[in-house]
Amino acid sequence: MSTTELTDAQAQRDSVPAVPTIHDDVLLICVNYRKPAETKRFVSSAREQSLNSSLRVVVVDNSPFPGEGGVADQLEGDLNLKAIAPEKNLGYFGGAELALREHLQSHPLPDWVIVSNPDVYFREHDVLKRLCDSHRGSEPAVIAPSIRTLESFVDQNPYMRVRPSRFRMRLNSWVFSRYPIDVVYQGLSWIKHRSLDGVTKEPVSRASSPSKIYAPHGSFIALHRSYFEHGGTLEYGAFLFGEEIFVAETARRLGLTVLYEPSIVIEHTERSTATGLWNRDISRYRRQASRYLARNFF
Structure with a gap:
């Protein structure tokens, strides 16, 4: 059953008297793959959040192996707090x-569904509260907070301010379809990324006001x-x-807003390594x- 079908089913159940259930205003989903230390820190950071809801x-x-998630000892x-262990890697x-x-x-459907990597954390205790309250009554469909990397203090949002052209997406599809070219492309990208590490020792000045953008960075996406x-x-x-x-195009087709909100800051402990640059998988x-994006949206 799809998410849309489940939402419709929930609406039908709401019309029938039922035993009241707890309403989860914020559902924070962390998808982990072999990052137990980061996952533990993420869960601990989330637990410290002060929310009115x-x-x-x-x-x-x-x-793939039991115990690598790093949350089993925190569940009791x-x-x-809930952990789900699929039988296979779902992406x-x-x-x-x-x-x-x-x-x-x-x-019920929460007010906010947040999808996050495990290698982010909240430096302040009221980050999620401010996210919920920032545009109360006129909430955008998607909020892209300021995501600051610890090594370079670069803000990873906006991920894309404007929609890429059809030519660019088709070109990306061509580049990534050829393994040797993909390796060179990713290697150059890694060198560029590494060159920023440590260059800026202080946080760069952030935009002072929210702005509509095309796409949010995937490490932390807040969906109203x-x-x-x-x-x-x-x-x-795609896996x-x-x-x-995908989120940007979905919002675009539905006439919804993706908003960059610089007043909400997420810390990203992303580490730039060359591991995986030559991984064929x-x-x-x-x-x-x-290929999926180019064929379905451009």
Whole structure:
């Protein structure tokens, strides 16, 4: 059953008298793959958030071996923390979609659904509260907060301010479809990324006001309930990569707003390593994602 069908089923159940259930205003989904230390820190950071509403944290452990998720020892006695261990790696949005689908089987649609990597954390205790309150009454469908990397203080949002051209997306599809070219492209990108590490020792000045953008950075995406109520979904047709453009195109087709909100700051402990640059599986995932996006949206 799709997310949309589950939402419709929930609406039908709401018309029938039923035993009241707890309304989870914020559903925070963390999709982990072999990052136990980061996952533990993420869960700890989320638990410290002060909210006027309820917060439910779901960790989807895509790691292939038991215990790699790093949350089993934190589950006992916490009804607002849940871990899901699929039988296989579902990918980023695949894992998030499973978490949302299971949540909707016993809970109403939350006000906010947040999909996050495990290697982010909240430096302040009221980050999620400010996210919920920032545009109350006129909430955008998608909020892209300021995501600051610790090594370079670069803000990873906006991920894309404007929509890429059809030519650019087709070119990406061509580049990623050829393994040797993909390796060179990723290597140059890695060198550029590494060159920024440590260059800026102080946080760069951020934009002072929110602005509409095309696509949010995928490491932390906040989706308002209106995204799903208008037909949005997490059912992405590729295993990995390109989730940002999928959300952007979904919002665009539905006439919804993606808003960059610089007053909300997320810390990203992303580490830039060359590991995986020559991994053929990773290259295949990029190829699949670029083809899917080019064929379906451009």
